Amino acid sequence: MTQKEEILNLPISFKNIRLIRLNLPQKEQFVSGIGVRNSREALIIEWEDINGIKGYGECSCRPDPYYSDEFIEGAIALVEQFVVPFLKQNQTFGDLIKLLDKIRGWNFTKAAVEMAALQVIEKNTGRSPFELLQTKPLAHVPVGISLGLYTELDRMKEVVKNALETGYRRLKFKISPNVRIDFFEEINPMLFEADTYVSFDANGSFGENDLEIFNYFVNTYKTMVEQPFAPTRFDVLLQAKKENPAAFICYDEEIKSIGDVLKLHHLGLLDEVNLKVGRVGGVLKSIEIIQYCAEQNIPCWIGGMFETGIGRSLNLRMASYLPNARAHDLSPSDRYFLEDIIQPNVTMNNGFVAIESLQHCTVQPNLIDKYTIDQKTLELTC
DSSP states (O other): OOHHHHHHTOEEEOSEEEEEEEEEEEEEEEEOSSOEEEEEEEEEEEEEOTTSOEEEEEEOOOSSTTSSSOOHHHHHHHIIIIIGGGOOSEEEHHHHHHHHHTSOSOHHHHHHHHHHHHHHHHHHHSOOGGGGOOSOOOSEEEBOEEEOOOSOHHHHHHHHHHHHHHTOSEEEEEOOTTOOHHHHHHHHHHHHHSSSEEEEEOTTOBOTTOHHHHHHHHHHHOSEEEOOBOTTOHHHHHHHHHHOTTOEEEESTTOSSHHHHHHHHHTTOOOEEEEOTTTTTSHHHHHHHHHHHHHHTOOEEEOOOSOOHHHHHHHHHHHTTOTTOSOBSOOOGGGTBSSOSEESOOOOBTTEEEHHHHTTOEEOHHHHHHHEEEEEEEEOOO
8 A cells, every 4th residue: 555545544534514704803904916905804614523623724715706716605605515415424534535526626615624634634643644745844944925015105115124124035026017116116226135035926917918017027126926917818928928038937826736737837838836735725736736846846835825823834834845945925923913813823033934833833712713703513414
């Protein structure tokens, strides 16, 4: 039996799933090409086995379908109608994966179910799919910060100054066709003098009429631009690459599976991968992509969806197995939230998160209750 087969044969019992809808207040407003957000609305899945052992998974999709075609109300309906009714009191991890794989799409939701189940399995057996990764995990993970769109230059300068002084290993700026290039001209001296990697993220907001602005960032900074074009506009991607061969593009929303990675790589278009565990369907699917990228020397790092400490801890654990990544979009909890739902919070020291510190982070039921806006418990049905 192979190591993967052993993992898939690990037992997992089921008593109930609790769907918890939270709303965590942010420290400040965040603006991107997708829209404006003042709080993090999240769906937490709590899996309880027949012995009362609980595991938690976070569904990282937004409450609206503006980043992907998933949204929280739909995720709740999916678990209620197409996951729980087919669970048994006793099954293997492989049985669960087969059930989830039968569902087309809905990767964020499936990843949350898988994550919750894996926590229960690891508590009961001490084993997890992370064993499949051959790389020795890093003790300290380099992390970067994602900075939104700004309408006030002084505020932008202040945020950039603070981020550089805090020691983030990368500054990633959100951009859009309406971005203030004159603001960047003003802060460029700060960026070019700093010993910090700078990159940009358009969240698919650029079109065929925006290549001049796109080329400004490519040519001025000679760095990575993440998901400049919508995943559906492959024609614009090819046009941009033809006009500016120097363009170094990192794919985000474009990649939902190993098949997307293979397609882009075989077409000679895959420069870099922002791997989001939820977007590709969970831990097993992420490991498959990490292994391929390592074999093919494709830069790969872990992105985030402004997760609570539950999803953030998992992402950091995955990131620890990518020793060559410059930085990951996994800022500490206090970067975003007034209060997280795990204690102690995810913290950073000079741009690095110590993986050992995550072992002491535990979910706080009182904080979950404090920020819960809705919940329901789904019992075993067969």
